[in-house]
Amino acid sequence: MNKDTLLEISEKDISAIRFLKAPRKLVWEMWTNPEHITHWWGPDGFSTTTFKMEIKPGGVWRFVMHDPGGRDFQNKIIYIDVVEQKLLVYKHSGAEDTEDIHFHVTVSFEDDGDNTKITMKMVFETSEELERVKKEFGAVEGLRQTLSRLGEYLLQL
Template structure:
C-alpha cells in the first residue's frame, strides 16, 4: 500500500481573507448565500444589482449571474461549486463563461455557529500575487466589505 503524500502550497501572497460575525443563525446565513431569491438582493458592492440565470448549489453545479453596476456596466459571472456542505462550507471557482478566464479565483466560504451568531469567513485565492495586487487596486477589499455589509443588512429582512 502506498501512502499518499500531500503538499500544501503557501497562498498567502495571493489571498484575500474576509471575516464577519453576523447577528443571525448559521442556517439563515447559509440560506441567504445559497438561495437565488435571497442572494440577488444583497450580492455585490453598494449600488449593484443582480440577475440570476441559474444557481445549482451542489458539487459541479453552476451559478450564473449578471452583476449590473451603478454606472450601467454589466459584469457576467460564473461560479462552479466544487464542495458543498450544507450550512458549513462552500468551495468554488469564481470567474466568467470563459473557462480560461485569467481573472478567475478560488473561494472557500465557511459558516461557523457562534450561538445566535454566525462567523462567516470568505477566503479568496487569486492566481498570482500580481492578480491580487490588481484586484486590490480595483477595489476588491472595499467591494468585498460592502458586499458583506449588504448581507448583514439583508439578514433581518428574511
C-alpha cells in the first residue's frame, strides 16, 4: 500500500491528497495532456485511450480505460469549471448504455514549495452508490494507485 496518498472516506465521498515532486505547471500538464495521461491514468496495469479532450467549461473528455485482462471501461467527463493550473471541476460518468456511474469531482493544484499538492474529492449521489463503486470497481485502491502512478511518471521526466 502506498502511503504517499492520504485518503479519507465519508458517507458519500472519497477525498485524496497527494504531494508530488514536481512544479504545479508540470503537474497540470500531466493532468490535461492526453499524451501524458495515457502513461499514468488508471490503476496499476491499466492503459488509457483518449478520443477527445477539451479542457474548458462545458468541454468533454471521452476515453476508455483498458484493464490488464482485456476489459474496456468507457468514460466521459464533462468539465464544469477550469482554472488554469489551479482547479478542475467535472462530472464523471461511464458509458450511458453499459456503465451506470455518475459522480462529481474537484481537483485542486497548489504550490508546496517547489512541489505540488493535489487534492481530489469525488462526491457520489448516494452512500449506496459509493459503496457499489468501491466494491465493483475498487475505487479507493484504484484512486490510490492512479495518483501513485502519476507520481512515478513525474519522476521519470
